[in-house]
Amino acid sequence: MSIRKITGKEPSLFKLYYYPNNANLAPHFLLHHLNADYELLLVDKKTNSQKSADYLRLNPAGRIPTLVVDDLVIFESPAICMHICELHPESNLMPALGSPQRPLFYQWLAFLNNTLQAELMVRYYPHRHTNEEATIPNIIAAQEDRIADVLSIINGQLEHNE
Structure with missing residues (x-):
């Protein structure tokens, strides 16, 4: 269609x-x-x-x-x-209404938009999360680890799925 x-x-x-x-x-x-x-x-x-x-x-x-x-x-x-x-x-990116896969679509959509995106926003806008300029490199380094963890969850999901 x-x-x-x-x-x-x-x-x-x-x-x-x-x-x-x-x-x-x-x-x-x-x-x-x-x-x-x-x-x-x-x-x-x-x-x-x-x-x-x-x-x-x-x-x-x-x-x-x-x-x-x-x-x-x-x-x-x-x-x-x-x-x-x-x-x-x-x-076929969004399963049909009533499909048992539809809630999983919502889950991964929320994960991309809330979990991954939130981590990326802290990484790219670290100044919003500190009042001390000197801590920005530490925030960026920590976020890179967090982003890698989130991406590993996505990679794990995609390893055996489309």
Whole structure:
């Protein structure tokens, strides 16, 4: 089944508002994996673009990511991921409603967006977690170990699964 069968029209270009090393990681993975027609639109956090009036009209939370497809604007990474998967049922990335595998989809989606992403955010924004500049290298080193642990859980899961 294709997007055309679901919506009755040709698929549109996905526009993903992103910033490197941010919560747009999982949606970007999906769009890339699905070979979807998408455009990445940089939201420059260095200039606080996520707080601009134009961006806040899209995403009143002023956070990244935001996905625009047709006239629909979605923010929050898990919601974006679920929507992308639902628009591409042929990918079999999201099990059908009622499938015993569906809760596991939600579990791993939450793991990517909450567990892994949270660890990455501390790694890439260590200054948010200390008042002492000198401790930043220690935070980064500790986070690299934590990220490796999280990735090993994913690797273990994928070792015998698609």
